Amino acid sequence: MKKKTIMAVLIGMTVIMTQQRIIVLAATTSGDRQSSTVSATVPDKHTITIDKDAHVTITYEDSKDEGEGDAFPIERFSTPTFTIETEDGWEIDKILLDGVDITSQLSNKKLTLPSVYQNQTLKISTKIKPVYTVVIPQDTNVHFNKLTENFGKISMEKVWLEDGKCIEVSMSSAGNLTNQKDSSKLIPYQILEEGKDTPFTSAKYTAQGEETSLLIDIKQDDWNKAASGSYSDTVTFTISYADSE
Known part of the structure; x- marks a missing residue:
């Protein structure tokens, strides 16, 4: 007995392969359409x-x-x-x-x-949030012929600062007590930090409890030259929040 081989032959067919699907199209047809859906969701x-x-x-x-x-x-x-x-x-x-x-x-x-x-x-x-209280000297009366008078202290209270910051206190004055009736009459004076011979101008503070003691210094010769009367001067303290360096 002879064996027969049966073969199936696809004639006139085209196979198109894509990444997502396989579509088989007959060569004899035209205008075939396939569709895909595009969708999106916008969240609420x-x-x-x-x-x-x-x-x-x-x-x-x-x-x-x-x-x-x-x-x-x-x-x-x-x-x-x-x-x-x-x-x-x-x-x-x-x-x-x-x-x-x-x-x-x-x-x-x-x-x-x-x-x-x-x-x-x-x-x-x-x-x-910087928080600090600075206490400055009160009004002070210098006794006649006294060469050194205590002027009080600059002191720090309730200090809460950022790292790298400080409280800077600077002081300025005319350096002369002026006669209240005749402004041409003066008594020169200096404000010194206790223990130092140079006039105090400014200092930086970073912690609660820090302080600077101040003294009023008047030379005897200036007392000797002073006309009678009342004298005064204004001392101004400027307080700044500054860099510690």
């Missing part, structure tokens, strides 16, 4: 992620959702308002929205963002 909420240091408390006023940790779900195209508060002794240093500085938009602890259309990150940093 976006997430505002908060990146803040430990001295900040932030709440989102308009949401019914409390959010998880520091991530808040925000309705698309809404303009959310946040309340931003700091611990005592601290203040806001900078607020960045996706890297853009919006610190100036904070008002009375309230921050309203522009219309939200994507996920965003709000970064908040703080710095120490």
Whole structure:
């Protein structure tokens, strides 16, 4: 018995292979159409992620959702308002929205963002809020013929400063006591730091309890030349928050 081989031959057929599907088209047909669907979904909420240091408390006023940790779900195209508060002794240093500085938009602890259309990150940093009390010498009467009179102290109280900062106190005066009835009559004087021979002009302070004792110095010869009467001068202290270096 002879064996017969049966072969199937595809004639006039074209096979098109693509990455996603295989389409077999007959060569004898024309105008065949295939379709694909393109779709997209626009979310109805976006997430505002908060990146803040430990001295900040932030709440989102308009949401019914409390959010998880520091991530808040925000309705698309809404303009959310946040309340931003700091611990005592601290203040806001900078607020960045996706890297853009919006610190100036904070008002009375309230921050309203522009219309939200994507996920965003709000970064908040703080710095120490400087607090200090400087005590300066009170009005002082120099006794006649006294060469050295105690003028009191410049002293620091309740000092709370940023790193690298200090309180600078500078002092200025005419250096002459002026006769109240005749301004041409003067008694020269100096204000010295106790223990030093040079006039005091300024000093820097960084901690509570630091102080400088001051003395009023009048030479005997100037007392001897002074006309009778009452004399006075104004001493001005200028207090600045400055770099410690």
